[in-house]
Amino acid sequence: MKEFFQKFPLWFWFAWVVVMILLIVNTVQGYSTALNAIAMLILTIANGIRIWKDYRYSAIIFFIIGIFCLIVLVKTSLL
Template sequence: MLKTIFKNYPLWFMIIWGCVMIGFVVLFITGINLSLMMAGLMILYIANTIRAWKNERIMGVISLVLVVVFAAATYVTFMADK
């Protein structure tokens, strides 16, 4: 069952996804840092854009828009901390 679910996702995408999720768990345990979490989401959405660009172009464009939103939010959050 899991093989049929994950066959649409390349191995590099699953590795990036796993690393970002492990990072989220570590951030939840050690203390939430919103700037780092939003940076993780940016990495995840960039990887999703690369994965989906050939077959699902509109999904790639939506992911790029979300990267810009998270980049702006990260910048605002980072500047508010200073």
């Protein structure tokens, strides 16, 4: 169990908890898709930063997904 917690840094756990709270609140309250896009943007960027040293190609894919979430956020906020 200790090995599992050493694999993920503390700042990533904090980002993950914030994202899960955002997604749960949005699911219960049904605010908007913009909140989901913000949550996914935070999570994909944090995960990309976390795995950059070991898995560079996967990190690049996470950054591309983050850009896609940002585009969705901008499109939904403009409509």
